[in-house]
Amino acid sequence: MVVWRFEAIGTRWEIDSSAELPADARAAVTATIDRFDREWSRFRADSLVTRLSVDGGSLTAADAGAMLDAYRELSEATAGAVNPLVGESLNALGYDADYTLVPREPRAAPTDWMQRLDWSTDRATLSAPALIDVGALGKGRLVDRVMEVLEPVSGDLVVDGGGDLRVRGAAVRVGLEHPYDATKAIGVVTLRDAALCASAVNRRAWGDGLHHVLDARTGVPVRTWAATWAIARDAMSADAVATALFFDGGPELAASWGIEWVRMATDGRVERSPGCPAELFIATDRTRPAPPK
Incomplete structure (x- = not known):
């Protein structure tokens, strides 16, 4: 496999392909990532979501409908x-945006977000200024977008956007990194024409117990679960479920979407979905049953 590594949207990307990617394919990948970043990054002063946080109004973006439809299901x-x-x-x-990493009082997100935010397939409109953050599923969506623009390229392909990855073609074995020891894995999973996304409290963490996975109802980081992994046909769905698994209702959403998963609690307990194909090196506390139909 030929490996192309680069930095984008604040993380490391790696694209593995059977042959060297043509220059036009690389240019298409770069343009796709830059467009998504200019639309959805709250870390850029010139992005559309930053403008909406100041002025309110609308943004036009091809991913608005798909992502916000998924957010509605996640929220419910x-x-x-x-x-x-x-x-x-x-x-x-x-x-x-400045990565000050200096905490103030926690702030809950607006509970009436579905009344404040309206959307269609390619447009999102805020009734008043607010700061949109699509971190619960945005990177997975972008991995899917990159895979789409590389569809004309023949052969096996792996798109890895900072640990959220999607595989096309030959099977790939992926380790599930232990959230408290990056030199170890709690298991492995073999992917073929599928996506794996993970989230963990040791990533994007700072201060005393502060990290990026917040309960929007309180503005406080979650404490019960340390890491999650989700396996799906597409990366956005896997990314969304990896976020949902930090909360009650996450396993039920995964079952309704047909997504397999593993999660580790902060006390070391491990749960997995009944059909999860991962080979785990650590005993599971219990298998979460699927909800009744």
Whole structure:
């Protein structure tokens, strides 16, 4: 495999392909990532979501409908714990555009976000200024977008955006990194024409117990779960479920979407979905049953 590594949207990317990617394919990948960043990054002063946080109004972006439809299901499944207007909550804890990492008082996200935010397939409109953050599923969506623009390229392909990855073609074995020891894995999973996304409290962490996975209802980082992994056909769905698994309702949402998963609690307990194909090196506390049909 030929490996192309680069930095984008604040993380490391790696694209593995059967042959060297043509120059036009690389240019298309770069343009796709830059467009998404200019639309959705709350870390850029010139992005569309930053403008909406100041002026309100509308943004036009091809991913608006797909992402916000998924957010609606995430929010309903987790009783409001996941919310795309959590941007100011993250800023309040110091995870802001300047990376000050100096926390202030926690700030809950607006509970009425579905009344404040209206959207269609390619447009999102805020009735008043608010800071959108699509971190619960945005990177997965971008991995899918990159895979789409590389569809004309033949052969096996792996798109890895900072640990959220999607595989096309030959099977790939991926380790599930232990959240408290990056030199170890709690298991491995073999992917073929599938995506794996993970989230953990040791990533994007700072201060005393502060990290990027917040309960939107309180503005406080989650404490019960340390890491999650989700396996799906597409990366956005896997990314969304990896976020939902930090909250009650996450396993039920995964079951309704047909997504397999593993999660580790902060006390070391491990749960997995009944059909999860991962080979785990650590005993599971219990297998979460699927909800009744």
